[in-house]
Amino acid sequence: MATTVTAELTPTTDTTPAVANVPAKEKSGAQWVAKFPGSASLDDLEPTFKANATKFIDAIKAAGGTVSIAATYRPRERAYLMHYSSMISRGEITADKVPAMAGVNIDWVHDSAEESKKAAIAMAKGFTIVYPPALISRHTERAAIDMTIGGMVGKKIKDASNKDVDIKQLSDLNTVGATYGVHKLLSDPPHWSDDGH
């Protein structure tokens, strides 16, 4: 549980005591995994991409397809926690060398290096990290969506210019998505973004 430390600061020119609330840092550990959760809501996307993705999904549904959204926005704070807990757990950085991040009041340093690493391992395990996570992505920038699209093969869909397009295979949707400003990342089947990355 976080506690609050109150410090009194007294400037030399104005002797009226100033009060600043400085929240005490919370030690790293598995309890951080539940903080800063990711979203699967279109509402958490950047406004332009949200509008584009919504139109594309509406077109898929109007054509008789199904869409299941798995992820939209992944908070930078979560990416930071994942990135550095993974690095500490693999011995690539020591807890005292981890840069701070605004808005994430975590204390990576425990009473010993071994305890710091143990806490980071508990976090990495809780996040189910297998490969080192990235700090920045199109998801952290509110510009990507992971979704499973079904029932579209054999259907006709309208592209952004209202032209009918036959979907003979699922990849035919890639060019349709592009007309809406929703671009496919070919290496990852569920992933679409504002720039294809």
Added chain:
Amino acid sequence: MMDIKFLLPSILLLVAAYASGSEVQHGIIKLDGAGHAILVVADPLVAGQTVYFQYPDAKQQPVCCQRLMTGEFTKIDGTNALATNEVTGNPPVIYSARIPKLWAEMPFVGAATIGRGLRTMGVKGQLAAKTRQGQTSRIGICTSQEGVHLINGKGAAEATHLYLGLGYDVEHPSCK
């Protein structure tokens, strides 16, 4: 003498059993580090076969192999698994199993080969297998931006290509 009406089905059953016994398929195995495994395969598991799968060494590198019988796996709903079969476009089949926690103390993803009486070994981080009939295979996992791929074969001869999303962005994708 046995009537042909009875003999023929028996022969067909034997041939089917032999054929299924020689079949090999490949899959992605995900271990959560807490005693649970998820197996992603293109086709349903065949009873009586063995699932040979990679597990992590002390440095979290894949080594060969742990084994479970197919009967130890339970089919689960894979709707939220973000798994795809890139060869057929059909949804892959997903199973879960309990495993000893000591097999993986941290989350891990590796390759799996399923068959009967296979000889398996690890080769440069990959899983190599040889059937009783001498058929060989060698598979491994690579990472893309957000998931892992298991690919067997190339181009038009690609026999297996399974994808499993990780749920986060990978810093250094390894697929070429």
